[in-house]
Amino acid sequence: MSNVLLIFNQLRAAGVSRAGALGLLGNWKAESGLEPGRLQNDFSANRIYSHAYTADVTAGRINRAQFARDQKGYGLAQWTYFNFSTGQGRKLELYDFWKKSGKALDDVSMQVSFALHELTTEAQYAGLWQILRTTDDIWTATDKVCRLYEQPYYCNVDTRFRYAKEIEAEIGAAASTAPSVLTNATPTDETPPDAPPLYYPYRMIDKSMAGTDVAVVQAILTARGYYTGSLDGIFGDALDAAVRKFQSDHALEPDGVVGPLTWSKILSLEEK
Numbered sequence: 001m002s003n004v005l006l007i008f009n010q011l012r013a014a015g016v017s018r019a020g021a022l023g024l025l026g027n028w029k030a031e032s033g034l035e036p037g038r039l040q041n042d043f044s045a046n047r048i049y050s051h052a053y054t055a056d057v058t059a060g061r062i063n064r065a066q067f068a069r070d071q072k073g074y075g076l077a078q079w080t081y082f083n084f085s086t087g088q089g090r091k092l093e094l095y096d097f098w099k100k101s102g103k104a105l106d107d108v109s110m111q112v113s114f115a116l117h118e119l120t121t122e123a124q125y126a127g128l129w130q131i132l133r134t135t136d137d138i139w140t141a142t143d144k145v146c147r148l149y150e151q152p153y154y155c156n157v158d159t160r161f162r163y164a165k166e167i168e169a170e171i172g173a174a175a176s177t178a179p180s181v182l183t184n185a186t187p188t189d190e191t192p193p194d195a196p197p198l199y200y201p202y203r204m205i206d207k208s209m210a211g212t213d214v215a216v217v218q219a220i221l222t223a224r225g226y227y228t229g230s231l232d233g234i235f236g237d238a239l240d241a242a243v244r245k246f247q248s249d250h251a252l253e254p255d256g257v258v259g260p261l262t263w264s265k266i267l268s269l270e271e272k
Helices: 004-013 018-032 045-059 064-069 090-101 108-121 123-134 138-150 157-171 173-177 212-223 237-249 260-266
Strands: none
Touching: 004 018, 004 108, 004 157, 004 212, 018 123, 018 138, 018 157, 064 090, 090 108, 108 123, 108 212, 123 138, 138 157, 212 237, 212 260, 237 260
């Protein structure tokens, strides 16, 4: 199933609805074939140009400014845009996010985290983020992602919707049961009998830790109004305060540690 289920689960864990996740996946399949290392217009065997480009950026042979300004779409969403007047652009932000993450440039989880960072921090996507969290209509999600997030020259929504439906069929039962498909922890004797299910990721995280799971907590607490910092995957003071406030509001020990019970409450779809 390649990257499909990994992306789907990460989006669902961040609070995106089932239809919203499928809409994003349908668009990203149209943009990149769901290949996080894909370079625009690379139809070569084994993606030799994409691999060479990724290697050159990683090694510094293509520097930050060159990567940001070359107008070559890259990654899951084929990030491209650069404003030469302001010196800002999506690939520039992707580059900086990648550097902070400690992951590979073509790491799929890092790129999904960056997309979530854009969707939850950029004012222009506020309405789209709300749609992606609440819609139960795959067509609506696909159409809005195409028009508001991807913004291609030709918004071929029919094709993107077809991809979304194909992905829904590929995922099968997992698509209708997420996030329970993320379960990979077993209640222990110390777990209260009435505790909610324990969801992935099960790693206990707290201040000064970093990783994709930290970015997931940041994204969800941003959506719920607890966190206003950067979605950089780093557990700093602002996230520590947000976690403690969330824990206090949900009758959990406000210790700032995201363990099994806090994970379960954070990832519960009943929470808005």
